[in-house]
Amino acid sequence: MQRVGFRLQIRPEMADEYARRHAEVWPDMLQALRETGWTNYSIYLDRADGTLFGYLETPDLEAAKAGMATREVNARWQADMAPFFLALDGKNPDEGFLLLEEVFHLN
Amino acid sequence: MQRVGFRLQIRPEMADEYARRHAEVWPDMLQALRETGWTNYSIYLDRADGTLFGYLETPDLEAAKAGMATREVNARWQADMAPFFLALDGKNPDEGFLLLEEVFHLN
Secondary structure, X not given: XXXXXXXXXXXXXXXXXXXXXXXXXXXXXXXXXXXXXXXXXXXXXXXXXXXXXXXXXXXXXHHHHHHHHOOHHHHXXXXXXXXXXXXXXXOOHHHHOEEOEEEEEEO | OEEEEEEEEEOHHHHHHXXXXXXXXXXXXXXXXXXXXXXXXXXXXXXXXXXXXXXXXXXXXXXXXXXXXXXXXXXXXXXXXXXHEOOOOOOOHHHHOEEOEEXXXXX
């Protein structure tokens, strides 16, 4: 199992709305994530500056990302999320996230 | 089990040394963490700006923090780590970390 940490940046003024949307993620989006290997997946928000930190466990991150890239529900979800994000260089949020280096782990 | 995300800031120029130290955390520090309920604990580093993200699972975060606060090895470890950190307002790193809000979770 790979443990993955990533970072994204939303517009701080949209933090409330981002949190609201993520409290009600569409059931078919959740199902697509489950089916493509996204497990123990959490997103943390720092409302002070809009920093997001994601953590997930997956058998294979590249396969998990490739799997979601084929799902129509993901295209709709990412289109809905696009206005929240900053500095993604024209990429979709799920393509633009910055993978972080794990420097410590204790089981 | 509580899932905890937190954020800390190190001096970016000290990122290599921070990573090196965390690849060789003292065995008695690891043992103290285990004994006080820190599990599935990862630290991620963004070398671009020195942002650290921590993720852990624990039965009780307050008990886990209180437990470590009584350990002599933790006092020594935190004293060693103090020069790496920015903007901790005079607190030890383990007291100063910023807890993040979990806005999404998928099992």
